[in-house]
Amino acid sequence: MTRFAFLLAGSALLATPALAQTASGTQPTLFRAAEMAATAKEATAYPLFNAELKRVRREVDKAIKAGVVVPVPKDPGGGYTHEQHKRNYTAIYGAGLLFRITGEQRYADFARAELLEYARLYPTLGNHPAASDQRPGRLFWQSLNDAVWAVYAVQGYDAIRESLSAADRATIDDKVFRPMASFLSAGQAEEFDQIHNHATWACAAVGMIGYTLRDKDFVEVALKGLKRDGKFGFLAQIDQLFSPDGYYVEGPYYQRYAMLPFVLFARFIEANQPEQKIFQHRDGVLLKAIRTSIQTTYDGFFFPFNDAMPDKSLKTDELYQSVAIGYEVTKDPALLSIAQWQGRTVLTPDGLMVARDLAAGKARPFPFASQFLSDGPKGEMGGLAIMRSGPTDTDQVLVAKNAAMGMGHGHFDKLNWILYDNGHAIVTDYGAARFLNVESKDGGRYLKENETWAKQTVAHNTLVVNETSNFGGKWKVGDKLAPKQLFWASTPQATVSTAEMTGAYPGVRYRRTLIQLPVDGIESPMIVDLLDVTGDKPATYDLPLHYAGQITAIGFPLQSNTAERPVLGKANGYQHIWVDATGTPTEANGAVTWINDNRFYTYRMLAPAGASVILGESGANDPRFNLRREPLLIERVTNATNAQFVNLLEPHGNYDAGEEKTTASNSRVKGFTHVRTSDADVITIRLADGRAITLAIAFSADANAAHSATVDGRKLDWKGHFARFDTGKGN
Structure with a gap:
């Protein structure tokens, strides 16, 4: 040893009895x-x-030098008092660990002084003055942050508690941690007894306080909820989240x-x-x-x-x-x-x-591996399909978001996808409209544009019907419905995900197959995207693609807006899209190429008949400059009941700025076609070197079902949902 x-x-x-303690009940519990x-x-x-020891020493020594500063709460996220209370819980936590490691009494003394000052302040506090639509805390603008404070600070206290006098222990127990645990549990019952990350933090805080104070009631409530029936509490959250x-x-x-x-x-x-x-x-x-x-x-x-x-x-x-x-x-x-x-x-x-x-x-x-991660407590709410081209976390990864809503933090983006390649995000997701802890941006809270843009369906890479968002923009409706993952497979030939969504729009069902397709001689796998939409009445279908890069070539004629910059729509995210150009591609010329860093990407579109393409950028109707300006394109078809969007994204070439040399900046794809048979979609990619790759995607996901199709005079037979057929050189 x-x-x-x-x-x-x-x-x-391992042999410690439940809530074990020394005779004095003060020995650290962790x-x-x-x-x-x-x-x-x-x-x-x-x-x-050793590096961490030095880092924590620096931070805590800096706090000791600054002295005990425990201000009356005033500011929202990012403000002075908010940040000072964060610094304090970090310092209390670090000081406690340093005391246990080094034995230096000054660390225990500092943590003690901080906590005694909180014992003076905390009993005087009501709801935080900067609370808005969140559950108000006392030290912070939302009670979530109070729970975070407690999780860190109680660990520091646990480490020094044994060294304190009985009077100091009683003061800190009874004026800081006991009332804090009561406030975070019974004092905010609706926040505590729910299944959500806020409640997770609160349960952890109350339970850790319970162990430290040897209070079995707090521990029981933390584990099983306020009624102690197991419907809520920490164990229920593990089971349901x-x-x-x-x-x-x-x-x-x-x-x-x-x-x-x-x-x-x-x-x-x-x-x-x-x-x-x-x-x-x-x-x-x-x-x-x-x-x-x-x-x-x-x-x-x-x-x-x-x-x-x-x-x-x-x-x-x-x-x-x-x-x-x-x-x-x-x-x-x-x-x-x-x-x-x-x-x-x-x-x-x-x-x-x-x-x-x-x-x-x-x-x-x-x-790191390609895998399907199920969602929902029983794995019944769709999931995340992760497709990796190699074993490291920097190989290309395509992610199909076929998961559940994600409660109030979820976005309206059923069957969305993103792509990383060559060290960069290529097909992007906006994420949240928020400047975390930046006080000048609404105190670091989520901005109103999070609702008007970031959450809306058009801000993502998936189907939009009649310029509206999934579930009418109501997350509690969306929380009840999830996509159905119909097929998932990862082989050397291809990694394939097929999922279906019903209920995101009234009367509309849509199915999406995404394929990560490795091709010899191509820098990274191609991405094939087949979106099939079935509706019960004519509608406008939009398919956005949010991409990162600078356009270098467009295959079809454009009508560009050079004198003015119109806005695409009035609501549901469309009011935030500038329209830069529009065009109507054909099967032969529907391509857009952009460059990101040193690699080119060509996006080929086999849009429904009569479809147009809108080239735009986010940021319209944003007077406070809260949104990032990011490019997008939208394939649009109007007055359609059913529609198929078939797209191909091809990484290719290299640009060497130092050598001022460009290679393979033109696509290596010569032809791209789609045929729908009685029971399958057949997509053919013809390369400039004479090779052809044909992909067959059956309507059925039955692994044992046999299928047959004849395309360009060639008979294709396969079994199961997906098959790949290669012809030409090297085959």
């Missing part, structure tokens, strides 16, 4: 004295942990955010009530959720579905904690490679184990 005195709490506490006895000198043995694959209902961005209270509170439960077997609950769904969080990233950044910020990556405290705790429980060496990429760990025994095993060379590559 190493001389390093950290021992992991979970493994050391990281106990025997496990947290290492000296600062010993803590420098492993580079990653995650699918069997560990996919979180609100999407990857909020999965990142919610993971911290889930895994931290689970860590407390494991340390104090191991008989709960919390990490084995629901077939280990919390551990699956850690891996799923990682799988829903490209180059470390989360897929920006729903109310997401595009700049959030695995380099965030939620995932530092999740990776460390997940590794302690599973010893999965693939998690070490993620910690290595993060370049950070946490100042806990779990973080020490990560640093120690990284230093020992135990890391293995994380297995």
Whole structure:
């Protein structure tokens, strides 16, 4: 055994009785004295942990130098008082850990002084003055932030509580944490007894306070809800917010955010009530959720579905904690490679184990892979189809969002898709209209444009009917309906997803097949997109594509708006679209090429007969410049009952700015055709080098059904939903 005195709490506490305590009831409930006895000198043995020790020291020493500053709450997100209370909970947490690691009394003294000042302030507070449409907190404008404060601060308190006098403990217990736990639970019953990430944070805060104060009532309420019947509370949230694959209902961005209270509170439960077997609950769904969080990233950044910020990556405290705790429980060496990429760990025994095993060379590559992640507590609400061209997180990835609504943070984008290639987002999703914690932008709250643009269907890459959004823009209606995943397969020939949506629009059913198609000699796989729409009456069908890049070529004539810039519509997101040009492509010339970084992308359209194409940009009717200006194109067909949109996206070529050299800037596709037979769609891609690739997509998803079609005099026979036929050179 190493001389390093950290021992992991979970493994050391397997015999600990429920809510165990010392005679005085003050010993830390998570990281106990025997496990947290290492000296600062010993803590420098492993580079990653040593770096974190230095970082936390710098931050806490800076806070100590600034003195105890606990202002009366006043500001919304991003404002001075908001940010100061955030700094305080981080400092209390860090000081507690430093005290346990180094034994330096000054850290305990600082955390004590901070908490005693909160004991003076907290009893005087009512609802936060900047609260708006959110559940008001007391320290912060929304009670969610109060719960976050408690989750961090109670860990720092847990670490120093044993060192305090009985009087100080009683003051902090009874004037900070006990009333805070009461406020976050019974004091906000409608917020606490629900299934949502806000309630997850509140349950974690109340439960961790309960363990620290040895208050069984708080623990019981946190686990089972205010009525203690299990309909709400932490265990119900694990059961209802995650699918069997560990996919979180609100999407990857909020999965990142919610993971911290889930895994931290689970860590407390494991340390104090191991008989709960919390990490084995629901077939280990919390551990699956850690891996799923990682799988829903490209180059470390989360897929920006729903109310997401595009700049959030695995380099965030939620995932530092999740990776460390997940590794302690599973010893999965693939998690070490993620910690290595993060370049950070946490100042806990779990973080020490990560640093120690990284230093020992135990890391293995994380297995990024094509997979279908089901959504819904039973896996019955569609899901996320992730198609990767290779085993690393920087290989091309196509994501079909065939998932559930995602509650109030969900967007109206059934059967949406995005694409990353060559290190960049190519087919994009706007995510949220928000400047997080930027006070000048509505206090860091979601902007009104989040409702008028970001959530609306036209802001995404999916079908819009009559310039309206899915479910009439009502998320509670959308929460009851989800796409049906009809087919999923990943083979060396192609990765294929087919899903269907009924109920997003009255009388309209639409089915979408997305294919990631590797082709020898092409830089990255092509993407084939088949959208089939069936309606009960004539309508206008729009199919937007939001792309990142600069147009270099357009195959069809345009009518450009050079003297003025008209707006496309009046509502449902259309009021935010400038129209730059329109055109009417034919089967022969329906192509747009753009460049992103050093690679070209040609988007070929086989739109319905008579369809037009609108080239535009977001940002109209935005007087406060809240929206990003991003390009889009829309394929539009009017007065149609049924329609098929068939599209092909081809990555190709290279532009070398240093050498001033361009290669293969023209598409390698010579022809692109679509034929509909009695029971299948057949798409043929003809390449300039003479090769041809034919894709057959049957209407039926039955794997055993036999199909036959004759296209251009050639008979095709196959079994199942999808088949690929290659002809020409090399075949």
